[in-house]
Amino acid sequence: MRPFAVGATAALLSVGLFLALWVSPPDSYQGEYVRILYVHVPAALAAYGAAAVACGASALYLWRRDLRWDFVGRAGAELAALFSGLTLLTGMLWGKPVWGVWWAWDARLVTTAVLFLLYVGCLLVRDLADDPERGRRLSAAVAVLAFLDVPVVHYSVVWFRTLHQGPSISLQGVKLAPEFLLPLAVNTLAYLALLGVLLAERARLASLEVER
């Protein structure tokens, strides 16, 4: 199962990269910079997915005190920090040429930054706690708190002010030409598969660390 999952993810990522760099045409407004979005949007989705996994697994750990949930929760928190950091970085690289600024005080940017900071805090709490058992418990509490807080942060910043374009894909329909939709869809799938593989590998590593 493991070699298959890793191989399939690598293949998906390669196809995604190929579609993003060679098949996708440049956008009429963003030009070649549209290619950054094939990393940016999937990374953002992976960050929120990782945060959701971290929250769910942490809540289960606090409830059942089964170490396996802690391994998943820890992997989720680390990947939430990693992918939200990647989202911020790619967003800034894209924002400078397209918006003309590295950073804008928009709801999604601020929410992602808050998510990043809270999960960095979550990881620090685990590492700096007096003993490992306490670290597991405390960081699980932070992971739950962070995930529940993020929607409230998001909506409060939306109402404060906003600049980010509305979602291009929603339940109302897709406002995206097919030649952009395909690379985006494949890359999203590839990043979610990558998230799954990294979650499993990181959780396995954590369990090996405990066994040792």
Place this chain on the structure above:
Amino acid sequence: MRAWRRVVAVARKDLLLEWRGRDALIPAGSFGLAVLLVLGLVSGGGWEAAPPALWVSLLLAAVVAAGRGADREGEEGTLEALLLYPGSREDLFWGRWLAVCVLLLLLGAGLWGVQVLLFNAPTRGVGVLVLAGLLSAFGLAAVGTLLAALLTHVRAGPLLMPLLFLPATVPVLLAGVRLSEAAASGAPAGPWWGVLAVFDLLFLLVGPALFEVVVEA
């Protein structure tokens, strides 16, 4: 002992220690004052800069004030003794929460007064401000109480407190600023009462539940 009496006993103990030592309110208040002064200086000190300055100074002062009760128990090792008493640990949370609420309301009132003087801010809409202050204090005290307990047994806990507290309480900051502006101008408050209410509801529900897990020996 009934639950509410345990809550009042814990709050009374915290406030009595504070009254005798004044080691949260005076440092936190002075710190808030310093923040207000610095923000006024760099922003030019016009009245339109008053709401953001007030709420930022209050939030930063809250970081200092909320951590103090837990520090005290960490230093003296009294939390273990408190945990040995019979009854629910939630009562401990609510007692601590009540004491922090009182401190935050005192801090808020003081900083508001100074802000009126420093920024020549209008004093209209005090009713709105009082309600906004109360609702904010409820939520901030819940987050502060939970995080303070969480970070008691973490190295560099006082450094992690602002890292977790400030991002988590962004909604209170934004709602407070907009409600203060609305109070001053008489404009409608928009969705901000709702934001405060949802934030309070979330942390008043999640806070006690996570607190129990966090203080386990």
